[in-house]
Amino acid sequence: MMENIVNIRITNKCNNDCMFCLEQSLRVKPDLSMENLKNNIKKKFKKTVKNELIITGGNPILNKNVLKIIDFSREMGYNKIRIIFNGNFKKALISREELLDSGITDITFLGHSCRQDIHDKLCGESGSFSELIKSIKFFSQKIDLRICVNVNGLNIKQLPNIVDGFIKRNIKAFDFLNYFPVERAYDKFDEYLFYNIEDNFDYFQRTFEILQKNSIKSWWNRFPEYIFENYEFLMPRKENIRNEITGDEYKMFESCLKNKTKPVCFGRCRFCFLKNFCTQLFTKKFARKQFDNKPVCQGGKGKFDTTQNHIKEFTLDNFFDVYLKNNYRLKGIRCKFCRYDKFCSGIFIDDVRDKGFKQMIPM
Numbered sequence: 001m002m003e004n005i006v007n008i009r010i011t012n013k014c015n016n017d018c019m020f021c022l023e024q025s026l027r028v029k030p031d032l033s034m035e036n037l038k039n040n041i042k043k044k045f046k047k048t049v050k051n052e053l054i055i056t057g058g059n060p061i062l063n064k065n066v067l068k069i070i071d072f073s074r075e076m077g078y079n080k081i082r083i084i085f086n087g088n089f090k091k092a093l094i095s096r097e098e099l100l101d102s103g104i105t106d107i108t109f110l111g112h113s114c115r116q117d118i119h120d121k122l123c124g125e126s127g128s129f130s131e132l133i134k135s136i137k138f139f140s141q142k143i144d145l146r147i148c149v150n151v152n153g154l155n156i157k158q159l160p161n162i163v164d165g166f167i168k169r170n171i172k173a174f175d176f177l178n179y180f181p182v183e184r185a186y187d188k189f190d191e192y193l194f195y196n197i198e199d200n201f202d203y204f205q206r207t208f209e210i211l212q213k214n215s216i217k218s219w220w221n222r223f224p225e226y227i228f229e230n231y232e233f234l235m236p237r238k239e240n241i242r243n244e245i246t247g248d249e250y251k252m253f254e255s256c257l258k259n260k261t262k263p264v265c266f267g268r269c270r271f272c273f274l275k276n277f278c279t280q281l282f283t284k285k286f287a288r289k290q291f292d293n294k295p296v297c298q299g300g301k302g303k304f305d306t307t308q309n310h311i312k313e314f315t316l317d318n319f320f321d322v323y324l325k326n327n328y329r330l331k332g333i334r335c336k337f338c339r340y341d342k343f344c345s346g347i348f349i350d351d352v353r354d355k356g357f358k359q360m361i362p363m
């Protein structure tokens, strides 16, 4: 049965102040009224499919209407209601007991380390780690729990321990989100958050190994694909790249195209998951001639298709279509040892998913 997943932000307030948060600018904005929230929940509900509501913030338990919203959604017929928050009940307007009794079906906690000092530093709030652990203990075994880890320079070297530690606390699923070099996360905290992903390849591999060994589900967002070598099944679906650019970011990219400018973060792209996408979009550097679409190690010329000629009107949407079809190509860490590395544009993402990075044979 098809699933309809509805995201709803019920507050902009938060009781943590995370270094990597991309929503600082929203904190001062007022929350939507209860009536507006109900209308959105109702409007997005689809009768003939399974409906999952994901309640986000800020920290949703700082909205005094959170229990009424859960109640309303349950009555509407939402099959699953997940709440995503930091597990910190300080200043919350409801208790853990009330949340448990509300009819919520799933919780995602934001947990960024198994060490109190690092977690509290990343969250900008002392005591947030002990609050998180209290919440995990309280809800564990009673409700499906997932942990969302923001991966960054302060925690990458502990990633295998973080996963191991949370698995021991009975966590059965993880979301991982990579550091994104924009706004305050970059302007103020880049020296802590930035990390060289290639240098930390082994920490990712050890983390994948632990997840696989324990049959733990995981979802990875905003990571460059080469980290998934040997674990290609964990690579996000290729359409995800389109879902990552929505809302304000979509508007920003569109306005850059219209005004013939580049994003403010252009130049910080070395370890960004959008590196290839943005390079092609904003420099419009495409090959002029039609090539055979194969890398040199597979007997081809290693060059791009003639994308620009296929795009009648150069809009973000049109570019996405062509990028996903023709130009979403990957290279592996192993390509660094290949003499064709500098000009070869790699293998289509679909082929990597099917046959793995191993088909790239450095020459």
Ligand code: SF4
Pocket (backbone or CB within 6 Å): 181, 263, 265, 266, 267, 268, 269, 270, 272, 273, 274, 275, 276, 278, 279
């Ligand atoms: S790849 Fe794109 S989104 Fe990422 S840092 Fe560069 S310009 Fe910004």
Ligand code: SF4
Pocket (backbone or CB within 6 Å): 295, 296, 297, 298, 302, 331, 332, 334, 335, 338, 339, 340, 341, 344, 345, 346, 347, 360, 361, 362, 363
């Ligand atoms: S190993 Fe990598 S760089 Fe070398 S030809 Fe193959 S895909 Fe290209």
